[in-house]
Amino acid sequence: MIPVAFDYQKAKTVDEAIAALSNGNSKILAGGHSLLPAMKLRMSQPSKLVDISSISALKGIKEEDGEIVIGAATTHADIASEKLIKNKLSIFAEGASMIGDVQVRNHGTIGGSLAHADPAGDWPALVLAVDATIEAQGKNGKRRIKATEFFTGLFSTALQENEIIIAIRVPIPPEGTKATYQKFSQPASRFAIVGCAVVRFPDGKTNIAFTGISDNAFRADNAEAALSAVIFLSDHYASAEYRKHLAKVYLKKALQAVV
Amino acid sequence: MSTNNGNGADAPNRFIGKSVKRVEDKRFTTGHGRYTDDIVLPHQTYAAFVRSQYAHAKIVSVNITTAKAMPGVVAIYTGAHVAEVNGVPCGWQVNFKNGTPMKEPKHPLLVTDKARHVGDAIAIVIARSKEEAEDAAQAVEVKYEELPCEIDAFKAAQPGAPLVHDDVPNNICYDWALGNPIDEVNAAMNSASHVTTLEFVNQRLIPNAIEPRCYNASYDRIHDHYTLYTSSQNPHVIRLLMCAFVLGIPEHKVRVVSPDVGGGFGSKIFHYTEEALLTWCSKHIGRPVKWTAERSESFLTDAHGRDHITKAEMGFDNDGKIVALRVKTYANLGAYLSTFGSCVPSYLHGTLMQGLYTTPKINIDVTAVFTHTTAVDAYRGAGRPEATYVLERLMDLAAHEMKVDPVELRFKNFIPPFDGVTQPGYQTQVALQYDSGNYHGVLEKGLQMLGYDDFRKAQKEAAHNGKLLGVGFSTYIEACGIAPSSVVGSLGARAGLFEFGQVRVQPTGKVTVFTGSHSHGQGHETTFAQVVADKLGISMDDVHIVHGDTGKIGFGMGTYGSRSLAVGGTAIVKSIEKIIEKGKKIAAHLLEASADDIDFANGNFTVKGTDKSIPFANIALTAYVPHKYPDDLEPGLDFSSFYDPANFTYPFGCHIAVVEVDKETGKVTLKRFIAVDDVGNIINPMIVEGQIHGGVAQGIGQALFEGAEYDNNGQLTNASYMDYCMPRADDFPMYETATQITPCPHNPLGVKGAGEAGAIGSTPAVVNAVLDALWSGGHEVKDIRMPLTSERVWRAMQN
Structure with missing residues (x-):
């Protein structure tokens, strides 16, 4: 459980972090809850870690032009307990409080989770369901990526090399919107075997997103068609057939919760 | 708790029987343990x-x-x-x-x-x-x-399987049988009016000591x-x-x-x-x-635990009395023989096949097999959980098949109560002689705590409302403090199974105890000190327990098989008896009386019927400053004892699980867990309860969460806490625990041992409860492979 030797740089600004990244085989360190275990098993061997956990610009939650803006280095625990989130984006508080355990929630960050794009992560389904955009910054400045265009496969995203997620922007849902995140956890890791996030707007439009059941999280507003096209994951704990069954059960649970 | 402690009627216990806080916890909880x-x-x-x-x-x-x-x-x-x-x-x-x-x-x-x-x-x-x-x-x-490799014990024993060791044909380490001759058992089985047959896997577990x-x-x-x-x-x-x-x-x-x-659990x-x-x-x-x-x-x-493939049959007569038990097990030893790998599936498993029942004919047959996996050896319970699982699964299944109440079936077949003093011990068909037992008592108490009649009503109502509630029973017995050495030697043990205890009274009356037992979580520094302090009438602060160092302690066989108090504790008591005997001689000399006329109680040596007395500390000082001293007595006050018990001890109990099964997902929720354990006399009820809690968590862990998963290439696919599910506090309800006390008749403390009971009794109770829930919904299922993951339970309901 000892990683290979690596350099460590604590960045004070996003620009400094981006500059540091351009130097060889470097990785961003935020909460470290996915990266460090992989490094300890020597499955990941970066030559340098660029620590962004002290960049204050990447932390915190605010309301801005009809959007809720969450800094990428904000922890799951902070999101779960933030008043603004509870009042205007309760599905994020609900979802964040179901991630891992207390220690994970106190360290892990929303940006780290999204950039890692674990197929069983909770945040991907949540950001998809609320029509979020992911704000990233690289050498060529900032850009915004729609959540629906962000997850491109197993552990892969639309982020380009040396791009850092700086914020997650969510349009504040109109009054009367109902939303829920329903999750069936893997009992050991407490990652999602099936996670289903549903947002039902007052006009009846319904966003549905799944995580845990395939290579990457995805929107499934037309759920029946979407689920029939899915290649379900299968592992020693849950077979593809069982995941498929659970996906329907949890979709039903979620829909029942928002009507 | 003033009976049966050997202190004499006029010496009330100040520590024995009390939930004294653990003296070792200060260093552990403040990060000052030294590992x-x-x-x-x-x-x-x-x-x-x-x-x-x-x-x-x-x-x-x-x-x-x-x-x-x-x-x-x-x-x-x-x-x-x-x-x-x-x-x-x-x-x-x-x-x-x-x-x-x-x-x-x-x-x-x-x-x-x-x-x-x-x-x-x-x-x-x-x-x-x-x-x-x-x-x-x-x-x-x-x-x-x-x-090519083979991970499965049954397949590895078949002709043509890849050999782990070139000189071990068919990978078979040994075949072995115990009990009545197989012809007699077959005849009894053939005479049965009902035979319940169960084939199952008792899955491989990984001990996971935190250190x-x-x-x-x-x-x-x-x-x-x-x-x-x-x-x-x-x-x-x-x-x-x-x-x-x-x-x-x-x-x-x-x-x-x-x-x-930091924890051993056998490993x-x-x-x-x-x-x-x-x-x-x-x-x-x-x-x-x-x-x-x-x-x-x-x-x-780390040596793994369990991993049995078993076929078990239990025959009953018209009246529901068990007439025969026949068990065939393939036990996976892993790639090498670990230190006690050979005795776990044989002598620690087959010998428990009597359970709590009067079964007249029993045969257990074990084939122990090498495979291309990590070695398997003793893990909390070691053989006894596997035996209990065989018997208790059969009992609930047989009751269901015969449409009788699983509780009634047990009462009908229990060995009647015996104290082992006025009534003899119970001779089993599988070599052991039980010391003392009251099996009806623990089940009655468990049923009372459960509110059995009300539960069955609630279960019916739940089924009516489309919910699956179930109750499972397990009435277990185990064998602790494996002994005596001569007997285990005749069975193949290459070690003695006694224990050493030395009590050194310092000149100031402070006491250092050197024990061959070893605490890796059990709390010996507290429990042993409680015994010593009461027996010598001194403060617990004046007792120091030393263990775990061959440079300090004469000898020791260590801690496993719930043996520390029954064997190690008794060795200490034997040394205390020698201290008191010598102390009486010194006191008699100082008080100018006969040693026979000296009483020792409450820390004072007293001439019978007088108020002439000398405190313990003065006797200690005299032993080391022997100016006024008997001519025929050596100075010093320091005695050692080696204690080799007359028999095993046999704790027993009743565990009851209540579960709800989610019809849609198969997810099992443990609603209640009741444990009534009889571990003989109790020195520290809090420590005993803690041992039961921990054991029950491990037993439930086996039923619902844990299990090593090897793929066909022999790779352990869940070798991390992300995949191997250790149970956590929020997986459990608050346990409801109680004790019954049937003292062990053959050791002076009357204690039996509590370290493994929880892990032995609990597993089948939980699995039985899940099956009972499924049966209440009309799903006729005989077995679900442990751990009972949601998918496995869901699949069982699809048939």
Whole structure:
């Protein structure tokens, strides 16, 4: 459980972090809850870690032009307990409080989770369901990526090399919107075997997103068609057939919760 | 709790029977425990292992040239370097049915010819730092030629299966049977009006002590003396095995220390190859060398538990009385014989097949098999949980099949109460004689706590509303404090199973106790001190318990099999009796009376019928400053005892689980868990309850969460906490616990042992409850493979 030797740089600004990244085989360190275990098993061997956990610009939650803006280095625990989130984006508080355990929630960050794009992560389904955009910054400045265009496969995203997620922007849902995140956890890791996030707007439009059941999280507003096209994951704990069954059960649970 | 403690009627207990807070917890909870890994010696070096990535592979070559040149590397040894050294021994010889000894292939310190399981050690790399050792270990180049492997005990025993050891035909270590002749059992089974048959797997578990295995070995060239710090449950046994059987070094030249140990659960009983190898290396490099297992190494190299494939049949007459039990088990031993791997599926398993029932004809037949997996050995309960699982699953299933109440079926078949004093012990069909028991009592108490009639009503109502509620029962017995030595010796044990206890009264009346038992979580420093303080009428603060060091303690057999209090505690009591006897002689001399006329109670020696008395501390001082002293008495007040019990002890109890099963997902929610345990007399109720809680968590863990998953290539696919599900507090309801007390008739404390009870009784109760829930919904299911994951339960409902 000892990683290979690596350099460590604590960045004070996003620009400094981006500059540091351009130097060889470097990785961003935020909460470290996915990266460090992989490094300890020597499955990941970066030559340098660029620590962004002290960049204050990447932390915190605010309301801005009809959007809720969450800094990428904000922890799951902070999101779960933030008043603004509870009042205007309760599905994020609900979802964040179901991630891992207390220690994970106190360290892990929303940006780290999204950039890692674990197929069983909770945040991907949540950001998809609320029509979020992911704000990233690289050498060529900032850009915004729609959540629906962000997850491109197993552990892969639309982020380009040396791009850092700086914020997650969510349009504040109109009054009367109902939303829920329903999750069936893997009992050991407490990652999602099936996670289903549903947002039902007052006009009846319904966003549905799944995580845990395939290579990457995805929107499934037309759920029946979407689920029939899915290649379900299968592992020693849950077979593809069982995941498929659970996906329907949890979709039903979620829909029942928002009507 | 003022009865049966041997203190005399006029000496009330001040500590025994009270929930005294654990004296060791202050250091543990404040981070001041001192574990093996905390020990850093001058010129310390660190070891890392090169381990096989394959379950079965020929080792073509091991190239250490690059690794040896890496920074900080002190030495690298491969199998070739230790080829002349013996392997680690097995502590129990089991014979084939035909009388020939079991197959005992060498378990080498490092492999040379081939690797036999993933994690088999190929080379040891020693460096100045742990990091450098690990980096160099990665640079050792091993060329393998992969060979076919087999992980399943039944398949491995079939002709043509890949051989783990070329000289062990069909991978069979031994076949073995116990009980009545098979012809008699078959005849009784044929006469039965109903036979319940169950085929199941008792899955492989990984012990997961929180402190990983850790060893630190050093050699003192000046004095030609070794010291081995080891995270072990029995340092004296490790010293004996390592010196006499592996390294051939004189025992008096070796000190083995097991300081604070963070959990064992059986997995730290055994003498591991790494202990001997590090000791060997320490002399060769002339520097101390330490190795601490990484968690993934613990998963792959700590001896695992259970792993039985079983077919069991129980026959009943028209009246529901059991007439016969027939059990066939294939037990997976892993790739090598671990220290007690051979006796767990045989003598610790077959001997429990009587259970609590009057079954007149029993035959248990075990085939023990080598496979390309990690060695299997004793794990909390060791054989007894497997036996309990056979019997208690059969009982609930038989009741369901015969449409009778599982509780009534048990009452009908229970052995009637016996105290073992005025009534004799109960002779089983499978070699043991139970000491004392009241089996009706624990079930009655459990039913009361459950509110059985109300539960069945609630269950019906739930079923009506589309919910699946179930209750499962388990009335278990176990055998603790395995003994006496002469008997276990006749059964093949290569060690005695007594215990040592020394009580040293210091001149000021303070007491140091040296015990051969070893605490790795059990709280001996508290429980033993409670006994000593009460017996000598002194304060607990005046008692210090010393354990875990061959340099301080005369001898010891260590802690496993729930033996510490019944065997180790009794050895201490025997020494206290000698102290008091000598103290009476000194007091008699000082008080000018006859020793026969001296009473000892409440810490005072008194002349019977007078107010003439001397406190204990004055007698202690006199023993060391013997100015006015009997002519025929030696000075000093310090006695040792070796106690070899007359019999095992037999705790028993009743565990009841209530579960709800989610119809849609198969998810099991444990709603209630009731444990009524009879562990004989109780010294510290809080510690006993804690032991029950921990054991129950492990037992429920087996039923619902835990299980090693090997793929067909012999890879352990869930060797991390992300995949191997250790139960957590929020997986459990608050347990409802109670005790019944049926004292052990053959030890002075009347105690039986509580360490394993929880893990032995609980597993079948939970599985029975899930099946009962499914039955309440009309799903006719005989078995679901443990752990009962949501998917497995869901699938069972689809049929």
